Amino acid sequence: MIDLAHLIEQANDLAPLPASTVRLAELASNPECHLNDVVELIAFDQALTAKLLRAANSAAYAQAAPVANVQEAVSRMGTAHVLSLAVAAGARPLLQARVPAYGLDEGRLWRHSVAAAVAAETASRLCPVVVPPETFTAALLHDIGKLMMGRFLTAEILGYIRRAQEVDHLSQLEAETLLLNVHHGELGGLIAQHWKLPPRVVLGITHHHHPEQGLDVICDLTYLANQVAKHIEAGLDGQPCVLSFDPGVAERLGMTVQTLENFYPIAATRYAQVSRRYDVV
Amino acid sequence: MTTADFDYVREYVRVQAAIVLEPGKEYLVESRLHTLARHEKFASPDELVAQLRAKPQSDLHRKVVDAMTTNETSFFRDIHPFEALKKGLLPEIIKRNAESRQLNFWCGAASTGQESYSVMMTLAEHFPELLSWNFKYIATELCQDAMARAKAGRYSQLEVNRGLPATLLVKYFARQGAEWEFREDLRKRVDFREMNLIKEWVWMPPLDIVFLRNVLIYFDIETKKTILGKVRKLLRPGGYLVLGGAETTLNLDDGFERVVFDKTACYRVKQSSGKANQ
Numbered sequence: 001m002i003d004l005a006h007l008i009e010q011a012n013d014l015a016p017l018p019a020s021t022v023r024l025a026e027l028a029s030n031p032e033c034h035l036n037d038v039v040e041l042i043a044f045d046q047a048l049t050a051k052l053l054r055a056a057n058s059a060a061y062a063q064a065a066p067v068a069n070v071q072e073a074v075s076r077m078g079t080a081h082v083l084s085l086a087v088a089a090g091a092r093p094l095l096q097a098r099v100p101a102y103g104l105d106e107g108r109l110w111r112h113s114v115a116a117a118v119a120a121e122t123a124s125r126l127c128p129v130v131v132p133p134e135t136f137t138a139a140l141l142h143d144i145g146k147l148m149m150g151r152f153l154t155a156e157i158l159g160y161i162r163r164a165q166e167v168d169h170l171s172q173l174e175a176e177t178l179l180l181n182v183h184h185g186e187l188g189g190l191i192a193q194h195w196k197l198p199p200r201v202v203l204g205i206t207h208h209h210h211p212e213q214g215l216d217v218i219c220d221l222t223y224l225a226n227q228v229a230k231h232i233e234a235g236l237d238g239q240p241c242v243l244s245f246d247p248g249v250a251e252r253l254g255m256t257v258q259t260l261e262n263f264y265p266i267a268a269t270r271y272a273q274v275s276r277r278y279d280v281v
Numbered sequence: 282m283t284t285a286d287f288d289y290v291r292e293y294v295r296v297q298a299a300i301v302l303e304p305g306k307e308y309l310v311e312s313r314l315h316t317l318a319r320h321e322k323f324a325s326p327d328e329l330v331a332q333l334r335a336k337p338q339s340d341l342h343r344k345v346v347d348a349m350t351t352n353e354t355s356f357f358r359d360i361h362p363f364e365a366l367k368k369g370l371l372p373e374i375i376k377r378n379a380e381s382r383q384l385n386f387w388c389g390a391a392s393t394g395q396e397s398y399s400v401m402m403t404l405a406e407h408f409p410e411l412l413s414w415n416f417k418y419i420a421t422e423l424c425q426d427a428m429a430r431a432k433a434g435r436y437s438q439l440e441v442n443r444g445l446p447a448t449l450l451v452k453y454f455a456r457q458g459a460e461w462e463f464r465e466d467l468r469k470r471v472d473f474r475e476m477n478l479i480k481e482w483v484w485m486p487p488l489d490i491v492f493l494r495n496v497l498i499y500f501d502i503e504t505k506k507t508i509l510g511k512v513r514k515l516l517r518p519g520g521y522l523v524l525g526g527a528e529t530t531l532n533l534d535d536g537f538e539r540v541v542f543d544k545t546a547c548y549r550v551k552q553s554s555g556k557a558n559q
Contacts, residue, residue: 163308179312189442206442213444
């Protein structure tokens with residue numbers, strides 16, 4: 001089937017995130033990060049600087065005077081949002097790829113990742129728990145393992161996975177675990193670890209399907225972000241979306257059916273507002 | 282895979298390990314044998330099965346049983362049983378055995394050892410005095426490869442990511458290249474033994490705690506009953522059996538009573554059954 005050692009070796013060889021992105025992810029994970037650190041790091045990256053200035057001068061801020069430098073952009077948009085855009089810009093080239101083994105055309109994984117990241121941002125406003133600053137990055141990168149797993153899922157293995165789903169009614173994740181002894185969340189966690197992303201980002205990615213195993217609120221929040229992202233995408237595709245939501249997660253996050261129902265449209269609206277900033281086509 | 286080959290493998294696995302493979306599980310047998318065939322230099326699973334038929338009772342047969350054994354495990358799997366151990370079972374048993382200073386623990390189907398080492402970390406963290414008692418920890422496993430890995434106590438990053446908090450990782454494991462090795466002094470307290478649950482059992486002392494989690498689900502009802510009956514006879518009065526979340530003694534062995542510790546159901550031999558090991 002899959003040579004696990006080889007898979008892990010390949011995961012470690014996946015093109016790394018740019019060093020500046022990893023550093024930005026670290027800063028984004030630190031609630032006490034200094035504004036000057038962010039400005040300095042971004043100012044060295046011309047493409048990122050241009051992108052931020054475009055975003056800061058976009059229609060959303062049309063009534064304000066144009067900004068001309070990173071410092072002003074950060075002041076206008078807020079450190080957290082600037083960091084979100086910066087981390088996303090670094091991850092985009094990877095997540096833009098098509099992953100046929102998971103039925104993902106070019107751009108679909110990116111769209112899902114951005115929707116999850118937006119849901120994580122929304123959670124920081126709507127969830128009654130304290131949302132760790134690492135949540136955005138964990139949500140953005142939660143499916144990074146699919147990139148690597150997808151390379152190993154041959155037609156034969158996909159056939160076994162499909163039969164496991166049909167015969168034993170297993171989810172994709174359960175079938176991966178049964179047949180390959182690893183699932184895409186765990187593989188994504190390994191990749192994030194290899195990239196030296198903050199430990200809580202690794203936890204959120206690893207346990208985004210079974211957050212109860214992670215013993216950290218970031219796992220619940222990444223699960224929430226993933227579920228909400230599916231909901232947003234279904235809306236964009238005009239598909240009905242009946243999502244199941246683990247009641248244990250809702251309980252740990254202090255959310256009720258009502259707050260969850262309110263959450264979805266707010267996150268979808270937010271996604272519609274900001275997705276262009278993340279270059280979602 | 283032909284129906285005849287599937288039937289051959291599933292019958293062999295049933296007889297040797299009581300693992301039940303219902304029709305429809307061809308995909309599982311084929312995928313597991315696919316890996317084994319490649320490892321053993323056969324061109325295909327079909328060729329491997331042909332070899333099994335040609336040479337009955339070969340080492341290849343053992344490897345097939347090993348391949349069909351599900352070794353899914355993780356550190357602190359499901360967490361709640363370890364909370365029950367920490368907050369309920371161990372405090373109660375330590376109090377009861379304070380005079381004899383003796384405690385015997387058995388972990389059946391120990392797989393690659395993560396569950397046993399999770400117990401050892403729980404002891405070292407919360408009940409270090411137990412390590413100076415006459416404390417026996419026996420871990421048994423059918424699969425030879427899994428047991429060899431358990432004895433070595435070395436785990437990949439992927440495996441330590443499964444359930445092991447970072448604080449315990451740095452405290453109880455040492456980095457050895459790409460792997461993490463469990464602390465030797467605690468590792469040596471675990472007595473790993475090869476044992477097939479459906480065949481003759483190795484000798485075991487009267488037991489205070491039995492962890493037999495996520496094992497019975499693979500067996501048919503008669504095998505479950507036989508195993509539970511044997512466990513009941515080995516348990517000391519007041520001793521506990523801990524099963525997997527989807528397992529129970531209900532309708533299988535009425536010699537047990539259910540005792541709930543927070544979110545974990547444990548099973549104790551009923552006083553009236555009179556069958557507990559005295």
